[in-house]
Amino acid sequence: MRIEISVRALVEFILRNGDIDNRIHQAPADAMQEGSRIHRMIQKSMGPDYHAEVPLEYVYEANGYELVISGRADGVLDKFFGKPGAYDAQESFIEKSVAMPLIDEIKGTYRDLNHLKEPVLVHLSQAKCYAAIYSRQIKCPEIKVRMSYCNIDSEEMKYFDYKFSYKEITGWFDDIVSSYLKWSDFEYNWSIERTASLKKVAFPFTYRDGQKDLAAGVYRTIIHGKKLFLEAPTGTGKTITTVFPAVKAMGEGKTSKIFYLTAKSITRTVPEEAFNTLRKTQNMSLKTVTITARDKICFLEDAERNCNPVVCPYAKGHYDRINDAIFDCLTHEDSFNREVIIEYAKKHEVCPFEMSLDMSLWADAVICDYNYVFDPFVYLRRFFADGVKGDYIFLVDETHNLLDRGRDMYSAVLRKENFLELKNTIKEYHPSIAGHLDKCNKVMLDMKRECDGCTKLTSIEKLVNPLNRLAGIISEYLENHSEGPCREDILEFYFDISRFLTIYDRVDDHYVMYSEFSEDGSFLVRLFCADPSRNLSECMERGRSAILFSATLLPIQYYKKLLGGTDEDFEMYAKSVFDxxxxxxxxxxxxxxxxxxxxxxxxxxxxxxxxxxxxxxxxxxxxxxxxxxxxxxxxxxxxxxxxxxxxxxxxxxxxxxxxxxxxxxxxxxxxxxxxxxxxxxxxxxxxxxxxxxxxxxxxxxxxxxxxxxxxxxxxxxxxxxxxxxxxxxxxxxxxxxxxxxxxxxxxxxxxxxxxxxxxxxxxxxxxxxxxxxxxxxxxxxxxxxxxxxxxxxxxxxxxxxxxxxxxxxxxxxxxxxxxx
The missing domain is CATH 3.40.50.300 (P-loop containing nucleotide triphosphate hydrolases)
Structure with a gap:
C-alpha cells in the first residue's frame, strides 16, 4: 500500500508554528496565476543546464506500507542532470565544485524585497526537501539550495543561497520524515480498518419502493465518473440513498474522500445522522467532519476582526498546539461535529474553525457548505488549489439552491461611492493610495454619466487598468505594514477590488457586464454571471463524480443545463413513496x-x-x-x-x-x-x-x-x-x-x-x-x-x-x- 503526500504539504504540516494573525496580508486570489507567470519568466531566463519543473519522489519503506513523498522542484541547475554517481571519488575537487547541483525554489510576492531579510521557513524547507531527494538520487557529496523571490509587480529579484553536505541535507530530511511517521502509521492502520468495515456495510433499512434502484443508479454514476441529476421527492430517503453507495464506492477503492455539500447550516444534521446510522447499525468505521462557518464557531465576537494573537488567546500559539489537538481528536473520535470540534479546541486552546479545516485532511467524509468546493475565494485549497483532479465524490444536497448561489459566487460589484469615501478617509495618511482611488473614481464618474438607469457594458478596460494599478499599490502597502492608520478600511476595500479583478478574468459569454443605480442612488458596476454552468462544471471536474439531488429539480433539463451537466451525464426521477x-x-x-x-x-x-x-x-x-x-x-x-x-x-x-x-x-x-x-x-x-x-x-x-x-x-x-x-x-x-x-x-x-x-x-x-x-x-x-x-x-x-x-x-x- 502507498500513502502519498506532497513535499509542500509535508513541510507545511510538520514545521508550522506560531500564531494565527489576520493582520498579516494574505496573497490575493490571482496570486497563483501571477506566481505561475513569474515562474515561467525566471525559468526561461536561465541557461541550458537549468531544468524546470523537475518531478522528484522519495519512497520510504515503512511498516507494511510505502510512504511516498513527491513534488516538482521549480528548477534544478546541473550540467550532469539526473546522472547517478556523476560526482564520485574519481572527479577532481575543482570538477566537483563546478558541477555541484543547485535546487531552485521560486516564490512570487507582492512584498518589498528590501524588507525580506530571510526566506520563509516553509519555503526554504520545501527546497531542502527537494535537495535531499535529489542528493539521494544522484549521490552528490554537496548540494546548493537557492530561494528566488520575485516581486510580482516590479519583477525585482532577491536570492538566498545555502550549501549543504550530503549528510546534512539527508539527515535533516530524515528527521522530517520521522516526525510524520506517526501520522502515516495512523493513516495506514485506519485505512485497513475502514476498508474492511465498508465492505461489510449493508443498507440500514428495508428498501422502499424504488429506493434500491435509486441507490444503484448513484453507485453506477460514481463508477462511471459522471454527474447525476436526481429529483428525489420527500420520503425517498435521498440522504441515506446517496451516502450509502458513496460509502460502498469508498470501500471498493473508488474514492478517498466524500464531500457532502449543503446550502444552509440548518441542514447539516441530516447527513451527520445518516453517517451515524451507518456507524451504529453496520459497525462502520468512517471519520466525518462538519465544517461550521468561522463566525458561528468562533469563541469571540466579530471573528474576522479578532483573529489575531493580540485579541484571541486561541490564535496566539495556535500552530504550536494544533497538531497535538488533531491527533488527540483523531484517535478518540469518529464524528468531528461542531460540538466535538469545540470540545477539543478548548482543551488544546486552538482556533475551532481552523481545527475543523485541518480535520478535513484526516476525515473520510467532509460535511460543509457549497462554498468550500465552489466558491473561488473560499474553496478548500488543501484539496483543490493545485488543479490536480482527485477521486473525490461530491454529494450536492438541495441542488436547486446551487444555481443562485453559483451566480453569486462568480459575480462581483463595485460601488463608486466607496472609492470616494475611502479616499477622503485616508488622504491624510496615504496620499499615494488616495491618488489612485481618485483616478478610479473619475473613470466611474464618466461611466455614471453614461448610465441610463441600467446599461449593458461591452468593455470596462478603462476601469480595469487603473484598478490593477490601485490593487498593486494597496497590495504592496499591506505586505509591508501589519499595522497602520485606516489599515482595516484599506484591507476590506482591497478584498472588494481583488474579487472584482479576479472575476473579471473569468468574464466570457456566460457573463453580462452592466452598470446601474441602486435604491439609495449609489452607482454600481456589475460583473454578473448569468450562466454559472462553466464555472460550476470546472469545480466538479476536480473530483471523480458529482451527485446533485433535490426534492424539487423541475424542469430537470433547466437545472442540468445551468449547473454544468452534459449530454453524457445522467438524470433520474425517484418515485414518491407517499400515497x-x-x-x-x-x-x-x-x-x-x-x-x-x-x-x-x-x-x-x-x-x-x-x-x-x-x-x-x-x-x-x-x-x-x-x-x-x-x-x-x-x-x-x-x-x-x-x-x-x-x-x-x-x-x-x-x-x-x-x-x-x-x-x-x-x-x-x-x-x-x-x-x-x-x-x-x-x-x-x-x-x-x-x-x-x-x-x-x-x-x-x-x-x-x-x-x-x-x-x-x-x-x-x-x-x-x-x-x-x-x-x-x-x-x-x-x-x-x-x-x-x-x-x-x-x-x-x-x-x-x-x-x-x-x-x-x-x-x-x-x-x-x-x-x-x-x-x-x-x-x-x-x-x-x-x-x-x-x-x-x-x-x-x-x-x-x-x-x-x-x-x-x-x-x-x-x-x-x-x-x-
Whole structure:
C-alpha cells in the first residue's frame, strides 16, 4: 500500500508554528496565476543546464506500507542532470565544485524585497526537501539550495543561497520524515480498518419502493465518473440513498474522500445522522467532519476582526498546539461535529474553525457548505488549489439552491461611492493610495454619466487598468505594514477590488457586464454571471463524480443545463413513496399575488382563506408569502378580522433571525406544541397548550426548506403566490440573456425559480409515509398550463376552490381520511 503526500504539504504540516494573525496580508486570489507567470519568466531566463519543473519522489519503506513523498522542484541547475554517481571519488575537487547541483525554489510576492531579510521557513524547507531527494538520487557529496523571490509587480529579484553536505541535507530530511511517521502509521492502520468495515456495510433499512434502484443508479454514476441529476421527492430517503453507495464506492477503492455539500447550516444534521446510522447499525468505521462557518464557531465576537494573537488567546500559539489537538481528536473520535470540534479546541486552546479545516485532511467524509468546493475565494485549497483532479465524490444536497448561489459566487460589484469615501478617509495618511482611488473614481464618474438607469457594458478596460494599478499599490502597502492608520478600511476595500479583478478574468459569454443605480442612488458596476454552468462544471471536474439531488429539480433539463451537466451525464426521477391521497391539494382560483392587483380586498380574501382552512381542521400551519411586505399586509388583515388569541397563536418570520430564534420558532411546531420553557425567556408569548400555531413565513427563506416537521407538528401549508421574483434590473438582465440564447427568458428568470420556491414550501407538509395534510396554492395563475406543467407527477388530483368553498372542500378531505 502507498500513502502519498506532497513535499509542500509535508513541510507545511510538520514545521508550522506560531500564531494565527489576520493582520498579516494574505496573497490575493490571482496570486497563483501571477506566481505561475513569474515562474515561467525566471525559468526561461536561465541557461541550458537549468531544468524546470523537475518531478522528484522519495519512497520510504515503512511498516507494511510505502510512504511516498513527491513534488516538482521549480528548477534544478546541473550540467550532469539526473546522472547517478556523476560526482564520485574519481572527479577532481575543482570538477566537483563546478558541477555541484543547485535546487531552485521560486516564490512570487507582492512584498518589498528590501524588507525580506530571510526566506520563509516553509519555503526554504520545501527546497531542502527537494535537495535531499535529489542528493539521494544522484549521490552528490554537496548540494546548493537557492530561494528566488520575485516581486510580482516590479519583477525585482532577491536570492538566498545555502550549501549543504550530503549528510546534512539527508539527515535533516530524515528527521522530517520521522516526525510524520506517526501520522502515516495512523493513516495506514485506519485505512485497513475502514476498508474492511465498508465492505461489510449493508443498507440500514428495508428498501422502499424504488429506493434500491435509486441507490444503484448513484453507485453506477460514481463508477462511471459522471454527474447525476436526481429529483428525489420527500420520503425517498435521498440522504441515506446517496451516502450509502458513496460509502460502498469508498470501500471498493473508488474514492478517498466524500464531500457532502449543503446550502444552509440548518441542514447539516441530516447527513451527520445518516453517517451515524451507518456507524451504529453496520459497525462502520468512517471519520466525518462538519465544517461550521468561522463566525458561528468562533469563541469571540466579530471573528474576522479578532483573529489575531493580540485579541484571541486561541490564535496566539495556535500552530504550536494544533497538531497535538488533531491527533488527540483523531484517535478518540469518529464524528468531528461542531460540538466535538469545540470540545477539543478548548482543551488544546486552538482556533475551532481552523481545527475543523485541518480535520478535513484526516476525515473520510467532509460535511460543509457549497462554498468550500465552489466558491473561488473560499474553496478548500488543501484539496483543490493545485488543479490536480482527485477521486473525490461530491454529494450536492438541495441542488436547486446551487444555481443562485453559483451566480453569486462568480459575480462581483463595485460601488463608486466607496472609492470616494475611502479616499477622503485616508488622504491624510496615504496620499499615494488616495491618488489612485481618485483616478478610479473619475473613470466611474464618466461611466455614471453614461448610465441610463441600467446599461449593458461591452468593455470596462478603462476601469480595469487603473484598478490593477490601485490593487498593486494597496497590495504592496499591506505586505509591508501589519499595522497602520485606516489599515482595516484599506484591507476590506482591497478584498472588494481583488474579487472584482479576479472575476473579471473569468468574464466570457456566460457573463453580462452592466452598470446601474441602486435604491439609495449609489452607482454600481456589475460583473454578473448569468450562466454559472462553466464555472460550476470546472469545480466538479476536480473530483471523480458529482451527485446533485433535490426534492424539487423541475424542469430537470433547466437545472442540468445551468449547473454544468452534459449530454453524457445522467438524470433520474425517484418515485414518491407517499400515497397521494394523504395530501389534499387545493388551488385558490379567486385570488392573486400579482403586484399590479395587490389591494386591501386581495389581502382580505387571502386572510379569509387562511381562516377557513384552519377552521376546517385545528392544528399547526405554515403560510408562505412572496415577500415580507406582502406578509405584513395580509397578517395585519388576518389579525384585525379573524385572529382568536385564545385558540390561535401567530409566529412571524423576521428578516433576520438568530439560530436561537429559529429554533424557538420551530419548537412551537413540535408535536403537541411542546416547548422547552427555558428557551422562552426572551419570547413575548403566552404558552398555552394545544393552540393552533400559524407560522407566517417568506418563500425561499429559512423555514421553506430543510426542516422536518413530522406527524401533527404540521398539518397544512398555505402558499400565497407563484413565487416569481419581483421585476428588477438583475432579473431583466437574466431574461434578456436567455432570450438572446433562443430560450424562454421569462421561464429562466422568473417562472422556474418561482415554482421551485412553491414546491419547496409545499413539501414541508408531508414528511413521512404516515403524514397527512393539506397544501393550498393561492393564485389564479396556478390554473394556467405553463404552471401546472411544472407540478410534480403526484399532484394530479388537485381541487379548485374559492374563498367561499375552501372550508367545505378541506373538511371533506379530512372527513374522507378519517372514514378510511
Amino acid at each position: 397521494p391521497n394523504r395530501l389534499g391539494l387545493f388551488i385558490g382560483s379567486d385570488v392573486t399575488s400579482r403586484y399590479s392587483q395587490r389591494s386591501d380586498s386581495q389581502y382580505m380574501n387571502i386572510a379569509g382563506y387562511i381562516h377557513n382552512i384552519v377552521s376546517a381542521r385545528s392544528g399547526n400551519y405554515l403560510i408562505f408569502f412572496p415577500s415580507h411586505q406582502f406578509l405584513d399586509d395580509v397578517l395585519a388583515c388576518y389579525v384585525d378580522n379573524f385572529l382568536d388569541e385564545d385558540t390561535t397563536e401567530v409566529l412571524v418570520q423576521k428578516s433576520f433571525m438568530s439560530e436561537d430564534a429559529r429554533e424557538m420558532f420551530l419548537d412551537r411546531f413540535s408535536a403537541g406544541n411542546n416547548l422547552d420553557l427555558s428557551k422562552v425567556i426572551h419570547m413575548d408569548i403566552d404558552i398555552v397548550e394545544d393552540k393552533n400555531i400559524l407560522g407566517f413565513c417568506v418563500m425561499g427563506g429559512i423555514f421553506s426548506e430543510g426542516i422536518d416537521l413530522k406527524y401533527d407538528s404540521l398539518i397544512g401549508v398555505i402558499v400565497v403566490g407563484t413565487g416569481i421574483p419581483l421585476v428588477c434590473n438583475e432579473r431583466e438582465i437574466l431574461r434578456g440573456y436567455f432570450d438572446d440564447k433562443g430560450l424562454d427568458g421569462f421561464d429562466y428568470a422568473y417562472r422556474f425559480p418561482g415554482m421551485n420556491k412553491v414546491l419547496q414550501a409545499s413539501g414541508r407538509v408531508i414528511r413521512t409515509e404516515e403524514d397527512t395534510g393539506v397544501a393550498a396554492l393561492l393564485d389564479d395563475r396556478f390554473m394556467q398550463g405553463s404552471y401546472r406543467s411544472l407540478f410534480p407527477r403526484e399532484w394530479k388530483n388537485y381541487k379548485t376552490v374559492t374563498t367561499g368553498t375552501v372550508k367545505n372542500a378541506v373538511s371533506r378531505f379530512w372527513t374522507g381520511l378519517s372514514g378510511n
